[in-house]
Amino acid sequence: MKQTLKIVKIGGNIIEDKQQLSLFLKNFAAIKEPKILVHGGGKSATKLANSLGLKPKMVDGRRVTDKENLDIAVMVYAGLINKNIVTKLQANSCNAIGFTGADANLILSGKRLVKNVDYGFVGDIVNVNGKTIKLFIYNDITPVFCAITHDKSGQLLNTNADTIASEIAIAMSAFFEVELNYVFELKGVLSAIENKDSVIPKINIKKYEQLVDDGIISEGMLPKIHNCFRALEKGVGKVKIGDASLIANTENLHTTLSLK
Amino acid sequence: MKQTLKIVKIGGNIIEDKQQLSLFLKNFAAIKEPKILVHGGGKSATKLANSLGLKPKMVDGRRVTDKENLDIAVMVYAGLINKNIVTKLQANSCNAIGFTGADANLILSGKRLVKNVDYGFVGDIVNVNGKTIKLFIYNDITPVFCAITHDKSGQLLNTNADTIASEIAIAMSAFFEVELNYVFELKGVLSAIENKDSVIPKINIKKYEQLVDDGIISEGMLPKIHNCFRALEKGVGKVKIGDASLIANTENLHTTLSLK
Numbered sequence: 001m002k003q004t005l006k007i008v009k010i011g012g013n014i015i016e017d018k019q020q021l022s023l024f025l026k027n028f029a030a031i032k033e034p035k036i037l038v039h040g041g042g043k044s045a046t047k048l049a050n051s052l053g054l055k056p057k058m059v060d061g062r063r064v065t066d067k068e069n070l071d072i073a074v075m076v077y078a079g080l081i082n083k084n085i086v087t088k089l090q091a092n093s094c095n096a097i098g099f100t101g102a103d104a105n106l107i108l109s110g111k112r113l114v115k116n117v118d119y120g121f122v123g124d125i126v127n128v129n130g131k132t133i134k135l136f137i138y139n140d141i142t143p144v145f146c147a148i149t150h151d152k153s154g155q156l157l158n159t160n161a162d163t164i165a166s167e168i169a170i171a172m173s174a175f176f177e178v179e180l181n182y183v184f185e186l187k188g189v190l191s192a193i194e195n196k197d198s199v200i201p202k203i204n205i206k207k208y209e210q211l212v213d214d215g216i217i218s219e220g221m222l223p224k225i226h227n228c229f230r231a232l233e234k235g236v237g238k239v240k241i242g243d244a245s246l247i248a249n250t251e252n253l254h255t256t257l258s259l260k
Numbered sequence: 261m262k263q264t265l266k267i268v269k270i271g272g273n274i275i276e277d278k279q280q281l282s283l284f285l286k287n288f289a290a291i292k293e294p295k296i297l298v299h300g301g302g303k304s305a306t307k308l309a310n311s312l313g314l315k316p317k318m319v320d321g322r323r324v325t326d327k328e329n330l331d332i333a334v335m336v337y338a339g340l341i342n343k344n345i346v347t348k349l350q351a352n353s354c355n356a357i358g359f360t361g362a363d364a365n366l367i368l369s370g371k372r373l374v375k376n377v378d379y380g381f382v383g384d385i386v387n388v389n390g391k392t393i394k395l396f397i398y399n400d401i402t403p404v405f406c407a408i409t410h411d412k413s414g415q416l417l418n419t420n421a422d423t424i425a426s427e428i429a430i431a432m433s434a435f436f437e438v439e440l441n442y443v444f445e446l447k448g449v450l451s452a453i454e455n456k457d458s459v460i461p462k463i464n465i466k467k468y469e470q471l472v473d474d475g476i477i478s479e480g481m482l483p484k485i486h487n488c489f490r491a492l493e494k495g496v497g498k499v500k501i502g503d504a505s506l507i508a509n510t511e512n513l514h515t516t517l518s519l520k
Contacts, residue, residue: 048335052311071340075308079339080331083408083416087362091414097364102347103357104401135399139392141364148343154351156343 005137005176006035008247009165012042013185015081020244024183025085027248029092034137034176036168037096037144039085040161045069045076057120065120065158073158074100077146086144096142101125101149102156104132107164109149109157123149123157125164128171162224166231173235180231182224182241188255189225189241191216199242199253204260205229228257265397265436266295268507269425272302273445275341280504284443285345287508289352294397294436296428297356297404299345300421305329305336317380325380325418333418334360337406346404356402361385361409362416364392367424369409369417383409383417385424388431422484426491433495440491442484442501448515449485449501451476459502459513464520465489488517 101107242254361367369383502514
């Protein structure tokens, strides 16, 4: 029986709210099992870009990461957000360490190829260095990943935080029984978007396909859930989606995804 | 006989110059011995502060780190500069990892006490976690430190990069034969400031005192050299001061400091 490893991904809504973030980090630090935190960016990057007079570059309604916006992402995600999370986890007696994918070559990605849209400095993950991540975990160090990777040729790349979480989960399932937790603003996957309590407690692949057909899982939720099932298919033991209470009290309302 | 560990500190002049930095990182990556890089900030932080309309806060001619300027230091030093150095070292086959003092609680500092001047969020180093730094080095990982530390109570603090380098050197001399290299814009300590080639090749404590008395070591150089002798007195084997050629070719002109 492999040891359990909990991977938790948090999004911008928690990061933006000082009080929520503080409570979340306290609960995260209290997780007894080995653990990894992955965080998104939130609005701080947009705010900084605005203050500098930079406008988000959009092509065909999609955000493009040019050189200036990459620098801002690196400053805000890898600097401001990541290091403040690390010091606050340390204050909660969690021996955290902050990473981009460049650090110890932990996450190698390739610049997204230009087809119809040139997304700029955006990376798609090629490899997660699970062996080195394991080294840290075996030494009681808790990795905290921001959504920046690199191409091993000296270029940092902006990368989707949900995908970072699921790819790390897949890589670590070679060594651990991995539980992947997506923490976001809702209590789980909802059957009726207007009713915040209409959480679907369990979704397997069959139900997932049906929910997509019915238009209940759509838009932003679609790639998120797709990521989850990819992780399950590649060896991740369990995937849960819910709000911040997910890691504090597992009895709370949330969605659990499974293959069968 | 202990294994040699080379610690190199670089300042703003190299960081600001893309070509110089690129060459330096190539030479640093080629150092065969275990090694640590410590980098200062340079003008990027001031530039970003200016772009945001923030003015450096000065009290009695001394720079004060208020909340906004701390955030900028964290973004620029721990984010932009640190992660770009890490990915470029990785491109040169050096397994680098970027750190603040908060990461793995590597450098604990205390907020500087208010006497005559409140320096704001400035930290004086209390402890360097040499045991964990050693763990990384034994696993062929090259630590890259920026000049941010923390107080273990959730507060990041701006810290002098020269002092970070010398305190790390002192802590690591428990495990290694440490060689501390300060790389800056001059070829070494000069006997005549107007002659850039008037490098004093060797300075021992006696000569140091004489050079201070004669006013040859003064102002900015004084705390730098003081740091060096403190390091030597606390067990660091060798301290060298010179320009970027220092690490590429040890035969080049530079200053070596020693106790006797």
